[in-house]
Amino acid sequence: MITTTALRKVYRSRDREITALDGVDLTVREGEVYGVVGRSGAGKSTLIRCVNLLERPTSGTVEVAGRDLTALAGRSDRAPAALRAARAGIGMVFQHFNLLSSRTVQDNVELPLEILGVTRRERAARARDLLDLVGLADKARAYPAQLSGGQKQRVGIARALAGRPRVLLSDEATSALDPETTRSVLELLRDLNRQLGLTVLLITHEMDVVKAVCDSAALMKGGRVVESGTVAELLATPGSELADALFPVGGTASGPDRTVVDLTFHGDSATRPVISRLARTYNVDVSILGAAMETYDGRQIGRMRIELPGRFEDNVVPIGYLREQGLQVDIAPEATAEPVTGEPAAVGK
Numbered sequence: 001m002i003t004t005t006a007l008r009k010v011y012r013s014r015d016r017e018i019t020a021l022d023g024v025d026l027t028v029r030e031g032e033v034y035g036v037v038g039r040s041g042a043g044k045s046t047l048i049r050c051v052n053l054l055e056r057p058t059s060g061t062v063e064v065a066g067r068d069l070t071a072l073a074g075r076s077d078r079a080p081a082a083l084r085a086a087r088a089g090i091g092m093v094f095q096h097f098n099l100l101s102s103r104t105v106q107d108n109v110e111l112p113l114e115i116l117g118v119t120r121r122e123r124a125a126r127a128r129d130l131l132d133l134v135g136l137a138d139k140a141r142a143y144p145a146q147l148s149g150g151q152k153q154r155v156g157i158a159r160a161l162a163g164r165p166r167v168l169l170s171d172e173a174t175s176a177l178d179p180e181t182t183r184s185v186l187e188l189l190r191d192l193n194r195q196l197g198l199t200v201l202l203i204t205h206e207m208d209v210v211k212a213v214c215d216s217a218a219l220m221k222g223g224r225v226v227e228s229g230t231v232a233e234l235l236a237t238p239g240s241e242l243a244d245a246l247f248p249v250g251g252t253a254s255g256p257d258r259t260v261v262d263l264t265f266h267g268d269s270a271t272r273p274v275i276s277r278l279a280r281t282y283n284v285d286v287s288i289l290g291a292a293m294e295t296y297d298g299r300q301i302g303r304m305r306i307e308l309p310g311r312f313e314d315n316v317v318p319i320g321y322l323r324e325q326g327l328q329v330d331i332a333p334e335a336t337a338e339p340v341t342g343e344p345a346a347v348g349k
């Protein structure tokens with residue numbers, strides 16, 4: 001549904017250049033909620049603004065629903081009619097809502113339809129349906145100043161849906177909201193994604209947002225995508241930073257001559273008593289240093305950090321057993337008190 005290829009954006013000012021996007025390849029499939037995370041300055045906002053060509057990429061292409069938007073953009077600063085029409089199929093919600101304070105809630109939702117030349121009657125009917133969809137049917141005549149932050153964002157979402165888009169872009173839509181309101185707005189986005197088959201590309205700096213709603217995620221650093229995939233794929237990737245951030249398992253070795261191992265459980269292996277069998281079979285004392293369990297799409301996924309007595313070389317057989325049980329096993333040398341010999345990171349892969 002959204003594909004960016006070798007996307008670059010260089011901001012030029014009189015005395016310097018900033019490369020905000022440095023060759024971004026991103027693929028968002030139809031009907032998924034895709035989260036882009038990264039630190040401040042990583043290029044997330046630039047990326048999302050380039051996806052609907054609010055920002056003109058320096059080079060590379062952006063395709064949305066099979067249309068090459070970069071080819072529609074032309075050379076002049078003003079967007080040609082073809083690009084404006086394509087943009088109608090892409091809704092956008094903003095961190096600070098961007099509502100017009102002098103207009104009622106209903107008139108804010110109608111605004112994009114006015115621009116598209118939709119008749120007054122149709123606009124009013126559509127706005128009422130949308131306000132109903134986001135749970136604000138009773139606020140149609142209110143003004144933005146009379147609404148809470150969460151309600152304002154619901155209006156922003158209703159407005160973004162006015163043109164019946166297939167894609168919704170969300171630029172830190174919940175960053176200005178408290179945790180409970182964040183949860184309800186994320187639930188709304190998830191419901192809209194399911195009910196309308198809406199593809200959602202969101203940027204955020206909060207891993208909890210990814211955890212709550214995303215099917216897939218990408219991590220950006222210095223204008224590049226350094227990791228991407230479905231959440232399940234990321235969790236199955238040894239050493240994935242996103243997996244670690246989604247399922248942080250802390251804990252360091254309790255002393256020297258210990259081996260610290262990170263285990264990831266998927267599907268069946270999540271429900272089998274693997275750890276107790278390991279302890280029994282190899283007569284080994286296993287200490288659990290940290291653990292996190294989650295349910296994704298009805299399947300349990302978990303991570304656990306355990307400690308085995310002895311160095312890595314002493315634990316080759318039990319570690320092999322854990323792998324045979326279908327667990328993903330990563331040796332955590334940084335959590336081990338004494339450096340583990342024998343290139344354990346490579347062994348972990």
Ligand SMILES: Nc1ncnc2c1ncn2[C@@H]1O[C@H](COP(=O)(O)OP(=O)(O)OP(=O)(O)O)[C@@H](O)[C@H]1O
Binds near residue numbers: 020039041045047205
């Ligand atoms: N209009 C602009 N002109 C010049 N430089 C810009 C402009 N917009 C962004 N930048 C620079 O591009 C880089 C990427 O910024 P961007 O806002 O895309 O990052 P971000 O990951 O969204 O960060 P944040 O979460 O703080 O918004 C930064 O170094 C920023 O200073």
